């Protein structure tokens with residue numbers, strides 16, 4: 001490639017993970033861009049010794065943190081090391097480049113899920129892909145604290161995390177987009193498919209901006225003993241609930257691979273699961289996908305449930321069963337060669353893993369002359385995508401006496417521990433540094449740039465007076481701040497009560513044992529409500545909160561409740577704008593908000609979706625505080641739907657297609673967004689003959705629409721027989737003949753009186 005000197009002068013140095021940059025290597029066939037990728041991969045792999053191969057598929061501790069997975073390069077061929085793991089769940093997990101140039105951090109995945117907006121999910125992926133490539137182009141580091149090693153950002157990203165938000169107690173709920181998993185199309189799978197499509201968008205030369213790997217594959221949602229637990233999961237539940245979202249994401253977005261999870265299913269660890277990794281993923285869904293392990297999962301094989309007798313066994317079992325790259329422990333580099341000698345695995349299996357993984361780096365352009373040179377991070381456009389996403393992921397749960405929107409120019413007290421919190425508003429997996437606003441923040445997590453809820457309210461309350469006091473901590477017995485907070489609340493016209501949980505309560509490694517508000521928050525809230533002031537309760541959390549006592553009261557004054565999940569960097573600003581009516585773009589709950597008693601009815605380690613009281617809106621038989629899909633608006637919408645005649649293509653036996661036209665009318669006086677949801681369930685006659693569980697209802701499509709006052713927005717839902725299938729006892733999708741029910745609803749089914757129900761014969 002020819003570049004003029006003038007053009008090169010202002011560009012950053014070449015990324016040092018790039019191969020084919022030395023004149024010696026450029027003469028080799030694997031660097032020859034005129035050859036096909038397969039020819040080039042064959043050439044590279046054919047030059048490697050067995051020792052070089054095993055060093056390329058596991059971490060080298062002398063190069064950096066083993067979890068970050070710096071795999072050894074082949075210096076004699078001009079192939080440098082590669083660091084595989086950069087997190088990409090809410091942002092590119094990078095160090096800030098300089099003040100104001102930090103990764104754009106999106107609102108927590110629950111907020112993203114709540115928007116039910118495919119365009120927003122894809123746009124988020126697009127921003128992550130661009131910033132990933134930009135950090136890489138700038139030769140930038142993952143973690144500024146890790147000065148000892150050159151942990152340069154390589155464009156291989158881990159996230160989205162799409163484990164089902166199966167139980168509100170799961171410590172990593174804040175990383176997940178919701179509780180809905182059903183393959184066609186639904187929430188988590190669609191979220192991942194759109195996000196990954198954005199992340200892996202191609203540049204003008206045909207190279208994806210980055211490669212995206214899904215987490216954590218699969219059936220992972222308990223932290224306690226996560227490295228060795230085995231869960232009992234039926235084939236029905238495995239396929240319907242724990243695999244479906246991955247299947248959708250692989251089939252429709254070409255995700256590059258997945259990180260296998262710590263846990264085991266029915267005694268088989270995820271990173272040594274031949275059926276899931278080889279038969280399903282590589283056999284049926286995507287031949288070229290690769291599997292990397294969660295940190296240390298290969299060494300975990302030495303313990304329960306499989307107790308591999310030697311490190312050679314552990315390494316060989318993982319490799320033979322479909323794992324390509326080890327992370328966080330170093331059994332592949334150190335023991336695979338002797339495993340070959342002992343006959344536990346073969347050089348061919350090692351070569352295949354090297355070929356698959358290096359092939360992906362060829363598609364990424366690692367062995368081509370660098371093309372993309374852009375360095376766009378935290379651009380105006382990226383911030384717009386981020387803010388627009390934040391506006392769409394808040395959920396209005398209650399708005400008695402239309403107390404919202406708030407009026408600017410009022411006396412407002414923002415009380416509660418989350419009102420002034422900054423770090424407390426973030427979900428797990430933001431950038432290594434979320435912001436760098438001045439020198440003091442460089443090198444450690446810095447949260448100055450996070451907009452607090454009190455700051456956001458104050459910014460909107462123009463001409464008014466905003467006071468703030470936390471009252472109580474998120475979780476302590478300290479009562480010393482209560483009097484001041486109650487005094488400010490009593491002096492105000494309106495109270496914003498900001499409660500919730502932060503990373504001290506739910507976190508990777510910490511599950512909650514209780515779902516109610518921790519510490520003194522609940523009793524403090526009751527004291528505030530007893531003042532009789534119009535009050536808006538704002539909740540911030542990953543896993544849902546059981547606020548029974550704050551929902552079911554007859555309040556003396558107007559009362560509103562807003563679920564804000566994890567606002568992260570700028571979500572509180574979007575909340576402020578929305579509370580004051582500048583936006584009316586509410587989302588819908590992507591999870592069930594269970595009443596407190598739920599946790600005593602269903603064990604966390606019970607992975608059966610339907611036994612007992614059941615889990616998620618698909619199987620829960622109890623009465624939740626708020627159902628999946630619930631969410632109000634400042635305006636009034638009305639839904640009507642009409643069936644077009646079922647069309648049957650081809651022979652009489654051909655698949656039927658169903659078409660429904662829905663109108664949403666905005667009967668109020670302000671513009672707003674509404675989300676239409678389409679649920680399927682089998683009729684009673686079918687249900688009576690089943691030998692396996694069937695969901696009470698399952699979301700099969702959704703559409704978000706913006707409607708101006710007095711107008712209507714329309715959407716045509718197109719279905720096929722495939723949408724009427726359910727998963728049988730063997731994990732297969734089947735269409736049962738007989739009556740099927742379709743319900744079109746404005747969010748949750750069975751809540752509004754304008755649900756449109758249709759009966760279809762299959």
Ligand SMILES: *[C@@H]1O[C@H](CO)[C@@H](O)[C@H](O)[C@H]1NC(C)=O
Pocket residue numbers: 055060061062063072333
């Ligand atoms: C780890 O990396 C260092 C530096 O490149 C190298 O000298 C060493 O051989 C590598 N170790 C292994 C086991 O490949």
Ligand SMILES: *[C@@H]1O[C@H](CO)[C@@H](O)[C@H](O)[C@H]1NC(C)=O
Pocket residue numbers: 099100101102103104378434435436437449
């Ligand atoms: C992004 O840029 C804006 C405008 O320059 C700045 O206010 C903000 O702090 C930056 N954020 C990050 C995370 O770098």
Ligand SMILES: *[C@@H]1O[C@H](CO)[C@@H](O)[C@H](O)[C@H]1NC(C)=O
Pocket residue numbers: 230231232605606
């Ligand atoms: C799984 O099933 C086995 C055998 O029935 C039982 O011993 C074990 O306790 C179950 N594990 C869980 C986590 O329920």
Ligand SMILES: *[C@@H]1O[C@H](CO)[C@@H](O)[C@H](O)[C@H]1NC(C)=O
Pocket residue numbers: 267268269272273274306316317318320321
């Ligand atoms: C696959 O892993 C299991 C443990 O999950 C192990 O018992 C089995 O031997 C492995 N298969 C091969 C071919 O190594």
Ligand SMILES: *[C@@H]1O[C@H](CO)[C@@H](O)[C@H](O)[C@H]1NC(C)=O
Pocket residue numbers: 640641642661662663712714
């Ligand atoms: C939707 O609105 C259009 C235009 O008013 C009307 O023709 C159509 O019948 C409506 N459909 C339904 C299902 O209400």
Ligand SMILES: *[C@@H]1O[C@H](CO)[C@@H](O)[C@H](O)[C@H]1NC(C)=O
Pocket residue numbers: 117118119120123385388389392673704705706
């Ligand atoms: C969906 O998200 C995109 C990107 O944020 C936005 O432009 C669009 O208005 C949203 N659609 C609806 C109906 O809210």
